[in-house]
Amino acid sequence: MAKTTLKSLAAALNMSVSTVSKALNDSYEISEVTKKRVREFARELNYQPNVLAQSLKTGKTQTIGIVLPKMTSPFESQILEGMQHAARERNYRVVIMVSMENEELERSALRAMQDKGVDGLLFCPIHENSNVALATQIIANTPMVIFDRTDYPLETHKVGVLNADGTYDACQHLFESGRRRIAVFCGTKQGITAKRLAGYRHAHEENGLAVRSEYIVYCDVKTIEGLHAEMEQHILRLRALPEPPEAIVGIADTITTHLLGVMAKLEIKVPEEIAVIGFANTDLALSLNPSLSTIRQPTKDIGEISVNKLIDTIDKNHRNQIEWEDIKLPTSIQLRRSTKI
Amino acid sequence: MAKTTLKSLAAALNMSVSTVSKALNDSYEISEVTKKRVREFARELNYQPNVLAQSLKTGKTQTIGIVLPKMTSPFESQILEGMQHAARERNYRVVIMVSMENEELERSALRAMQDKGVDGLLFCPIHENSNVALATQIIANTPMVIFDRTDYPLETHKVGVLNADGTYDACQHLFESGRRRIAVFCGTKQGITAKRLAGYRHAHEENGLAVRSEYIVYCDVKTIEGLHAEMEQHILRLRALPEPPEAIVGIADTITTHLLGVMAKLEIKVPEEIAVIGFANTDLALSLNPSLSTIRQPTKDIGEISVNKLIDTIDKNHRNQIEWEDIKLPTSIQLRRSTKI
């Protein structure tokens, strides 16, 4: 059987296409009886409006595009689930594209989204300077919300977390547990890293402690093997210092979780010899050995709020001047064995 | 400035719309000079074809829908990355919807995909009986490939792994390491679970060992807390047996990885007291303590092959009788500390 369209419905019902269309859209111009007849017949034939045609006509696609650097860690999965949930709730669907932390791929993803005619874009840039020109061009026509990596030079809604607070709280906890010498392991030098480091500094200041530059470590997160090797070296170096650190703060999920593995390999006792805490949203925190103290980000909220802010902007038609919000959600700290006294 | 369309291009170039369209599509009917002129002008104005209109016309969307139960573990992320990569390669984009292991949500996701007019569907059903009728109806018009949970009553391409072999290899390794009493921890009773158990049985048979029903354990994976509690109980029960197991095989990612945490909590030494191995694609295998021996699935291949089989089917227009393949990729075993002798 052929596909059920407005046309075929109209023919079968012996009405005009426009009447059927209006009836299905519950227009005030159509009588209740007609509406009922049409609706019943339509569902009988299992009529499904062609969304493509609708979109072509209305210029709306009911689709939100998501462009993000990766989706390999629970952090991203959780955000994406939050987004899908919220989008579904408001009758939008989502299209996801991963930039793989690659500026070229990011550009092509943004372009694709643009071409495809999404109604709005949720964008987590790979860093604060990547594809700014393109994004600026896109936002002229398409609402965008920046999430997670919010230090991006675009005037629009942004949804992230209080990064500095996360690290501050972690350090504060370590200080309270009597540890004073805290190293910090960072990934790529990005805006977010800087923010989190600021919290580290702030906590030190408040406690009248100097920040030692030799305690601030940068690692390349490209491959797991490389990361392990680098972290191992750094740890050995730190341990050889006259005043070795008593704790390490991990500044990103991958770093924090893998830190434990390296410590295990080096047979350094956590938390007895060195305590470990850091940003991490992994479900495995409880299952690691020792169980991992973490700074947890409200991923689900990040996702949901991003979506809602975006759809709000879309609905406001993107013209009326909007007060752009730079939303910073609080992180929470989960204490487990890896920082026990 | 208004949007650049074929029409506006044509007007500016003083040609007809069809000429411009053909030129851009590199039609043999158009002279090289014209083509060149059109192409150059188009890129100058940054012309982007309206994919919606194209799709409406051609009935193709260049979009693949993916419906899967969850995307919280690395296993799924890796598959999805493989799919995106392969799709991109063949000029398709992907739309992802998560069924959250919920039959109702799965139905609505499938419906949404159907309405949205995807060219094909990659489907990982939540279990072997879920939404079979709907899927059967959809596949009448839309090519589908079943991945991962391939024990699904639909005649089409399927891409999964040699589940039995994975467990078989793991048991074999344990036997070779001198361990004879092996427990197995399963999640939901599904087709896949059964397959993997078959490998467990097979290995026992081959080694002339009886399978003890008290060694086969089922856990509910709904929540992490619940899982931990259940696993803890089972482990305590097993340890109290006159002949407690010397090893445990985990039959799914979540189970295997969290097993380590429970063992740690119970202060059972792995691998000295009990060895642990199981299906798991986590990147953290190396970072767990002890590092985890795993049965790894070729997730990237699953993703890529699924996409390619699907697009092949789409291209063949779905009519010409196709030999459906039931592809089973081999798993690989990674030995680490958790099964050391």
Place this chain on the structure above:
DNA sequence: TTGAAAGCGTTACCAT
């Protein structure tokens, strides 16, 4: 080699 026109399935304006 080029162009006119129909049509994909909708919606929305304007008549009736």
Place this chain on the structure above:
DNA sequence: ATGGTAACGCTTTCAA
């Protein structure tokens, strides 16, 4: 209250 018609942006016959 209902229907005719144009239009969204494109592809594709068919004619010139």
